[in-house]
């Protein structure tokens with residue numbers, strides 16, 4: 418079966434190519450994308466997969482706040498990165514055509530905890546669509562305001578890429594973009610490709626470019642992944658590096674060498690969604 422449902426996760430298989438993906442219902446977190454026989458998504462060996470905390474790796478979904486909300490904004494009391502990644506979603510639909518296999522997951526206000534509902538009292542519905550093709554995977558989030566009052570939200574496809582060597586990776590497509598460096602607490606303009614030489618936590622705002630490349634070495638021959646984004650303006654680049662990694666219970670001490678998060682979303686500013694309105698954003702990942 419191209420889409421099979423297990424108690425805690427949905428497995429997508431693209432029969433003609435052998436490509437595959439796995440999505441946990443907890444957080445609708447995609448934890449695996451295999452294409453051309455290789456895993457491309459980082460999942461920590463210490464990731465907690467029992468639903469007791471956000472999954473460390475894969476593509477956690479940030480919604481409705483990026484990081485920790487700040488008073489007096491209504492998101493101030495929500496947990497870091499919101500509740501979508503720590504709520505149990507349901508598989509609402511699956512289908513296939515000659516090119517792709519599609520699974521659709523849903524979360525709405527009736528499915529989140531009483532506690533989260535009290536913290537963020539809006540009527541919403543999220544639909545997350547994962548479309549697996551022979552050489553690409555598309556993940557799309559739709560946000561519907563089904564209530565009668567407007568709400569603000571941030572969102573992010575917080576993608577952890579599995580890479581051979583963090584010190585060699587280059588993130589291409591950010592040159593000339595202004596960013597906030599959350600490690601140094603400064604703002605700057607990116608010159609050239611972004612590279613990793615220590616802890617990185619940078620928020621690039623309002624990119625005109627739609628294609629970002631995560632190149633594994635100095636040139637394309639080294640391999641890598643292209644991230645094509647649609648309707649998502651900002652990019653976050655994150656690697657915790659040694660010290661932060663050592664302080665994270667669900668992240669192996671040496672794992673920072675083989676991962677980079679390049680996260681497409683709407684985080685520099687909140688988006689406002691009027692009652693009855695909908696919004697959507699997506700990314701398509703492919704190999705370089």
Ligand code: BG6
Pocket residue numbers: 471484497498575599618619653655680
């Ligand atoms: C990134 C943030 O998106 O996520 C970082 O920019 C944060 O500041 C990282 O540390 C991981 O967050 P968490 O909540 O999964 O540990």
